[in-house]
Amino acid sequence: MTDIHVTVPKEKWAPVDRGAQDAEFIAAPSLTYWQDVRQRMWRNKPAMASLAFIILLILAAIFGPMLTHHTYYDQDLKLSNIPPIFEVYKAEPTDASAQYVFLNSGNFKLYEVAENGEILGLVRAKRKDLMKKQHIYVFGDAEVRVDYSQLPATLVDGDGNAVESIGYRWNQTNWFGTDSLGRDVLVRQLYGARISLTVAFVAAMVNFFIGVFYGGIAGYFGGNVDNVMMRIVEIIATIPLTLYVILMMVVFQSGFLSIIIAIGSVFWVDMARIVRGQMLSLKNQDYVAAAKTMGASTKRILTRHLLPNTMGPILVTLTLLIPSAIFIESFMSFIGLGVSVPMASWGTLTAEAVETLRAYPHQLFFPAAAISLTMFAFNFLGDGLRDALDPRLRK
Template sequence: MTETRAAEWEQLPLEAKTTAPPPPAPGFGQEARRRLFENKPAVISIVFIVLLVLAAIFGPMLSPFSYFQQNLKLANIPPAFDTYEVTASDGERTRFFLNGSNFNLYQLDDDGHVLGLLRGGRKDILKKQQPYTFGDAEILLDYSQLPARLIALDGAEIRPSGWSWNMTYLFGTDQLGRDVLVRQLYGARISLTVAFVATLVNFFIGVFYGGISGYLGGRVDAVMMRIVEIISTIPLTLYVVLLMVVFDNGLISIIVAIGSVFWVDMARIVRGQILSLKSQDYVAAARTMAASPARILTRHLLPNAIGPIIVTLTMLIPSAIFIESFMSFIGLGVTPPLASWGTLTSEAVETLRAYPHQLFFPAAAISLTMFAFNFLGDGLRDALDPRMR
């Protein structure tokens, strides 16, 4: 009997030993991060937003031009153009391009940099022609029929030798000869600043307003929600316009105007989350331990509602950018010569037919930024949803 028991307690061989216990399951944060990085549109949006912020901060510093610097001689230059070459008898070669919208010739170097405006001879008003002399070579700019064309003295039309990017002004220039690229980057700085500051103000007002309303409940909740409903009945755009008229135009005014009314959606979402969480057992345990309402709200309820708060915050940023751009478009945003995407769009509409590139860049920036934040919000919503675990 003793031998049998001893055999039961003999040490097992190495190959018969049990395997090591499995590693602990990943936490909620690790799972959320993994799901977010598996969402390709969200990852691309994060990269785009980071690059946009870096370009808005450092881009204007690296540019040789300022957002207000004007050069009327180089107005309305496109970002790409057909190039022409004229060679004199002494072998001197002149490279230039024709701006068919304002009938000007601009000299280029071999790399595509704009050197300046070429001056021609006296215009023939009746024939709508202007001569240009390059050494002993002479050509005529004929704009009697559109599009304008270049013709030699023998009547042969001069054809483009190729095309080139504008290496001096990568996005071209506007009607005042200002660099569109640096104004675009400065506009990104203004638009993103308005969006982030206004959203941050909305975050604090909406979170604590909705949290207090949902936690206290009763008459306090009823009164606070009636205030929210009164604000919601007024169209947001109309309310912002009225505030902008009172505060006058300017960057600070539009931040105050958007931040003062943009928090109602956040307050409603936080209130709904607090109403569903305050009946949980851990809240009752905190009350039993004599925790104050402020501690329960800030240390227990709001941290557990952080997922919907972050998603809503991400969704509010593109809305703030759109509202700021719209206010600037109708003349109630930042004042010239400051540039935002809305003012750039408003200025480009005036020259849309002749210079569509001036409208393309700010419109593309607004659209891509709104898409990026919406995709990021969708990715965060899926990543922070506990039902996805």
């Protein structure tokens, strides 16, 4: 066998610089627990989309009504039940300018609109032929009729031929349309969001300040203290939550303040149970025994050692209980035990829209969609927090 020797120039070699600390060098950056939670939360797209939706909803509820000239109580019966999208027709030119109208097939009325979809006002019929089920309108020398002998109503010319539309336009005056009293649906939606989010905020605060500390004290002390405190919880939990809220609303009479009191008085029960279970599993840990040995007070052990270690389940439970509070408020308002008219709530908007569902389905769509999307958003956010706060679920 022939040996092959390859000579490598000296300048091709360079020594490796090594220090004593290089053996302990960690290439990946060191992250704290909450930094790791934030990174995993950021990678969860449904949770981040839900968080963005909730933030936008809060901003819209606070500042949205300030950016419009409509209010939640102003009524204009001439502009009642107008849809958010309508079909526009071009009438005969009047005074050398084109005139655009749209037909509200629900009430057989004709409205004058601008070409971009802005509503200018109600067009008065010249006469009404109830026998033939027609309303006759005159534009210049042309005659146009609203024929409702067969539903849906149609717009025809004097010869009975259907008037050709120029397309659909978005309602520029009332983006979500109007209700049966001519009130702007969008502004009432935003005021309804204020009420629902206020109820959610109250439920979250009650859960945190009452449920967390009540369950924490019961779980930490245990024994007779735990028995007495948990029996009170069981008595409250025996009555179904919805029935209890209804009873409270009957006693306090319906209204916004009453529903806050009703939900706030009983909504902390589930949180107290969860925190109690966490306390029972954590109070026997070594770091708690070390804190007791060093003379730490009960208050310090609870607030500085035990409660911070239960923040994961607390945050997840909060985000999952908030949609329940929103649904309860909407249900109470739907059956007439919630906020009082003319205040707007998603529940009251739904109740009003049910009466005109077949003719104006858009009035039910918006509050129902708001309730559904908000509940989905909080549930997705809760699932994302649960995955991010549990290191065992790290991928």
